[in-house]
Amino acid sequence: xxxxxxxxxYSDTEQAYRYDYGPEPxxxxxxxxxxxxxxxxMNYGSQPPKKKKNIGLIVGLAxxxxxxxxxxIIVAWLFLGKEEKIETYGDYYVTGCKEVLKVRETEDAxxxxxxxxxxxxxxxxVEKAADNNWKIYVxxxxxxxxxxxxxxxxxxxAAAEPTERFVSIDAEDNASILSNPDxxxxxxxxxxxxxxxxxxxxxxxxxxxxxxxxxxxxxxxEQSMLAEEKPEEEKPKEEAEEEKEKTxxxxxxxxxxxxxxxxxxxxxxxxxxxAPASDKGTYYVNVxxxxxxxxxxxxxxxxxxxxxxxxxxxxxxxxDDGDYWYVYSPFLGSYGYTNSSYxxxxxxxVSQYSSNVYYANVSKNxxxxxxxxxxxxxxxxxxxxxxxxxxxxxxxxxxxWYVYVPALDSYGYVNSDYLRR
Numbered sequence: 423x424x425x426x427x428x429x430x431x432y433s434d435t436e437q438a439y440r441y442d443y444g445p446e447p448x449x450x451x452x453x454x455x456x457x458x459x460x461x462x463x464m465n466y467g468s469q470p471p472k473k474k475k476n477i478g479l480i481v482g483l484a485x486x487x488x489x490x491x492x493x494x495i496i497v498a499w500l501f502l503g504k505e506e507k508i509e510t511y512g513d514y515y516v517t518g519c520k521e522v523l524k525v526r527e528t529e530d531a532x533x534x535x536x537x538x539x540x541x542x543x544x545x546x547x548v549e550k551a552a553d554n555n556w557k558i559y560v561x562x563x564x565x566x567x568x569x570x571x572x573x574x575x576x577x578x579x580a581a582a583e584p585t586e587r588f589v590s591i592d593a594e595d596n597a598s599i600l601s602n603p604d605x606x607x608x609x610x611x612x613x614x615x616x617x618x619x620x621x622x623x624x625x626x627x628x629x630x631x632x633x634x635x636x637x638x639x640x641x642x643x644e645q646s647m648l649a650e651e652k653p654e655e656e657k658p659k660e661e662a663e664e665e666k667e668k669t670x671x672x673x674x675x676x677x678x679x680x681x682x683x684x685x686x687x688x689x690x691x692x693x694x695x696x697a698p699a700s701d702k703g704t705y706y707v708n709v710x711x712x713x714x715x716x717x718x719x720x721x722x723x724x725x726x727x728x729x730x731x732x733x734x735x736x737x738x739x740x741x742d743d744g745d746y747w748y749v750y751s752p753f754l755g756s757y758g759y760t761n762s763s764y765x766x767x768x769x770x771x772v773s774q775y776s777s778n779v780y781y782a783n784v785s786k787n788x789x790x791x792x793x794x795x796x797x798x799x800x801x802x803x804x805x806x807x808x809x810x811x812x813x814x815x816x817x818x819x820x821x822x823w824y825v826y827v828p829a830l831d832s833y834g835y836v837n838s839d840y841l842r843r
Contacts, residue, residue, distance in 0.1 A: 508559050508566070510546035514574040517541060517581035518622025518633075525567035529555040536567040542581050545574070572633070572640045573622065580623040580631075587632070589617040590649035599641035603629035611639035616652055619643075690741075690748055691757045692718045693728060698750050701738035704833070705749070705765040707731045708772045714765075716758040720746035729754040734772050734815055736824065737765070752795075753818045769815060769826050769833055778814035780825075782806045783842040791834040795822035804830045812841060 516523050522538040529551065537560055539545070548566065549557040556571040575581055591597055592615065599611035603625050611634055613619065619632040622640075629642045707714045709732070715722075716729035729751060731737070737749035737760065746759040766772060782789040789812075791804035806812065806827055815833070816824040822835045 508546075508548065510548055510559055512547050512576060514545050514547060514558070514576050515578050515581040516543045516545070516573060517575045518573050518584045518620070518631075520584055523569055523573050525558070525560065525565065525569050527567055529553070529568050533568075537563045537565045539569075541583055542578075545569075575623045575625065575631075577623075577625055580625045582621075582623055585621045587619055587621050587630075587648040587650065588652040589613045589615055589619065589643075589647055590653045591615050591647055593655075597643055597647050599632070599634060599637070599639050599643055600629075601641055603631070603642040610641045611637040613643065613647075616655070618652070619648070621648070693758070694756050695750075697752060698738060698740060701740055701750070702742065703739050703767065704736050705739055705767055706769050706772050707733055707735045707737070707764060708766045709733050709764050710773065714760055716749075716751055716754060716756060716760050717746070718758055720744060720759045722761070728758055729756055731760070734769070736769070736816065739765075752824075753816060780812045780814055780841040780843055782808050782810045782812060782836075782840060784808045784840050789836055789840045791825075791827055791830065791832060791836055792822070793834055795819045795824070795835045797837075803834050804832050806830070806836065812836060 516539045519539075519541055522540060524535045525537045525539060527534040527536050539560070543560075543562070545558040545560050547556060548559050550571070551557070551568075554571045555568045556574070557566065557568055558574075559566050589597055591613075595615070597613040598609040599613060601608045601610050613634065617634065617636065619634050621630045621632050623631045624645070625631060625642075628644060628646075630645045630648060631640070631642055632648075633640050713730040713732050714735075715727045716731060717723070717726045718728050719726040731751055731753060735751070735753050737751050739747055739749055740757075741748040742762065745762055747762045747765070748757070749760055750757050785808075788805040788807055790802045791806055792798070792801045793803045794801045804827065806829070810827065810829050813826040813828065814823055815826060817838065819835075821838055823838045823841070824833070825836055826833050
């Protein structure tokens with residue numbers, strides 16, 4: 423309806439609606455001009471682009487991408503970049519190597535060398551192997567590899583430069599290379615006088631850890647057996663004893679010569695003296711009890727007794743004129759006179775004596791029966807085989823005993839070191 427002012431008019435009902443609810447929805451001008459969606463026209467077919475929301479999405483995606491990238495980096499660092507923890511079982515120290523000790527990639531002696539170590543450097547044990555190639559970790563180099571455990575010690579103070587030493591023991595002795603440094607270990611090798619070894623370490627004051635190149639053996643020996651200088655060649659005990667005996671024999675002959683010079687028929691030597699150079703034979707004391715006296719005069723008197731000789735003892739006869747003979751007693755080491763009635767020329771004629779039975783004990787050859795109590799090439803009078811019986815008559819002269827050998831039916835002297843019961 424057209425109003426008076428030329429505008430559209432409204433019915434009462436329409437007017438009421440306008441006042442109660444605002445502009446009618448079909449009023450394009452009111453709706454478009456002052457609608458709740460703004461001043462622009464409303465497109466009912468499709469909504470207008472929401473530009474602000476699209477920018478936020480892009481920003482959100484970008485931030486999310488950065489966060490995801492950071493997370494990936496963290497995960498990679500945690501699982502890829504982090505070092506693997508190495509489990510070890512104690513520290514060891516390099517010892518006894520002349521230049522450097524090579525740590526190899528594998529147990530193979532020709533494998534790649536991963537690092538080189540000097541004496542005293544520390545390593546950590548990772549795994550022991552039966553063939554002495556240990557797997558170790560070198561923290562200073564951050565390296566893992568294998569090396570010879572013979573050149574490692576768990577005692578830092580024992581680590582040392584290698585030194586050459588010589589075995590210094592008696593010629594007839596041997597020294598065992600032991601598996602443990604306490605004397606209870608098993609023997610892994612044997613050393614002789616003059617052998618050269620390399621000392622790799624000194625784990626204690628008593629023992630040294632060595633390498634014997636000749637036997638290709640590693641182990642422990644007593645430090646007291648090692649010397650800086652090579653010992654002179656030493657003759658075996660038997661040869662050394664023979665040399666000693668030769669010297670003693672020469673000295674005895676010299677002393678005998680001196681005794682002869684001072685002895686004459688008219689001026690007999692009485693009392694202590696060296697054995698005579700010659701005599702008229704050997705005689706044996708034969709008494710049923712007590713002893714036979716050695717005297718300084720040719721008669722019985724309690725005051726002239728200078729020594730006592732017992733049944734089975736022997737003397738060297740020097741002069742046999744009269745009832746009292748002039749003799750030398752090896753048991754007493756003295757000259758004097760004794761009653762010849764109690765002397766016999768054979769040991770088997772001694773009526774009462776205590777026989778001490780021994781047996782020859784030699785590992786090879788024979789035990790020599792000698793005519794004098796000393797070693798000399800010319801005084802050998804018989805050969806006693808190992809195990810043959812030897813009857814002791816006199817043991818007062820020291821190493822050489824006067825004996826009777828039934829197998830030879832002979833008397834003489836033997837080296838008592840080669841007798842056993």
